[in-house]
Amino acid sequence: MPESLEFDAVVVGAGPAGSSAALALARAGRSVVLVERGPFPGSKNVYGGVVYGRVLDDIVPRWWEEVPVERWVVRRSTMMMTGSQSLSIDYRTDAWGAAPYNGMTTKRSLFDAWLAGKATEAGARLVTSTVATGAVRDGSGRVVGVRTDRDGAELRAPVVIACDGVNSFLAKEAGLLPRAEASHHTLGVKEVLDLPPGAINERFAVQDHEGVDIEILGCTRDVPGGGFLYTNATSVSIGVVLSLPALAATGVRPEELVADLKAHPSVAPLLRGSTLREYAAHLIPEGGYDTMPPLAADGLLIAGDAGAMTLAAGIWLEGVNFAIGSGYAAGRAADRALAAHDCSAEGLASYRADLEGQFVLADHKRLRKAPALVLSERVQQRYPGLICDLVEGMFTVTNPTPKAGGLRMTRRAAAQHGVSLRQLAGDTLRGLRIFG
């Protein structure tokens, strides 16, 4: 008979969602075990640019005095490119470089371990190097714990919170997530490149401790997706995010697209002399609101990437903050359900109501149509070149030929890229409806 241990709650996965859930429960005085399959929290995790801080204010007051930070992001750029052109919209502010800080770059091995440490300080029990291999159910089918690969030991509790990431086998086993829906996912591949801090400061026009995050459109050939480049203390991270069905259909190798981006004339000078420190790959649940699973079942809550909480809405790309927000809310909802002695799906329903009332589901609901627009054929394949050509036309001095008007230049650039003015107006309106 395998060992069985009893808790008030079991949290699977010590990423930002799981550690936040365990922290909320431990603070409420609940016995909670936090199960992590890696040797330390963050060891299986990869992200793409910025951890935004506001969600931490209530959870860890003055978090910026202790969080493992690489650089505080004071510059945020959006870049559109073709093979030989690029247009950047670049914003910099002092405000983001001082407390309470808008966002930071970090290493997940350090950040996730720090947040898990908050949970254990509050009384949660962290068990690493342990896989939750499946849910334990009672006779009526409700979840009452998880099995682990530690000699088959079971961890039992009235409520299990699945924060087991994008591949969430707990949510799949419960029938809440499709087994394999490629169209809901993108593949992120990333290279961390060592670069001396002095070179980073000069090339990215920042001071020590200040950082830059650049999101890039038009760098992934025929595969819908995008690129990113951001600064760490003594390295930069660069990568691409790729639609899975298109990646499979085109047969292009992921690392080739990273090599393309690194070789781009606007990017290569930023990276000159750098050396590869670590290569990484991870899936991202990018489908948004309409692809989210039900977030509660009898004895089970789902948070973070397991619940498809990553926001991939073009100009806004956020994930870690959504994991923290959803995880903490799940922990609090579990505590309320435990207090009411009702951990059924109805007893746990306050979780979703809480998320609807704050940014987590409010932002997702508002931007539910954004992922489809951002990954659409025109936005991906035509607009970067159209916009670059339009700007090139505006700033190329054609003396003695007089300057053409803006409308004529727009019409010409649109026609060159196979876009009608009607389509351009329609997409503009669609964008305004989604983002406005």
Added chain:
Amino acid sequence: MSAPPAGRRPWDGISFAERMATVDFRVGARAHISVDADVCRSCTTKACVSACPANLFAPTSDGGILFNYEECFECGTCYMVCNSEGALTWTYPDGGHGVVFHHG
């Protein structure tokens, strides 16, 4: 954006083996992913071969697939793009094993 000519890429010098050598893999004794070569033989797309970021799937001369589990990112791309039911059995490596990202 189209591919720039290979000669213009200063990073083409990095071999795939060198790229993978930057990653910390704590290889477990158990293969956490297995492929059913019989199912793979009837697959015409073999999307796993090109899409796997760790390049772990190799087509064999008899039309099957050979899989190496040791340097796996555990990302899930292979089973997501696989369109042959039952071809891939995918689990996590045993606790404490597999990929360990230090700079993710």
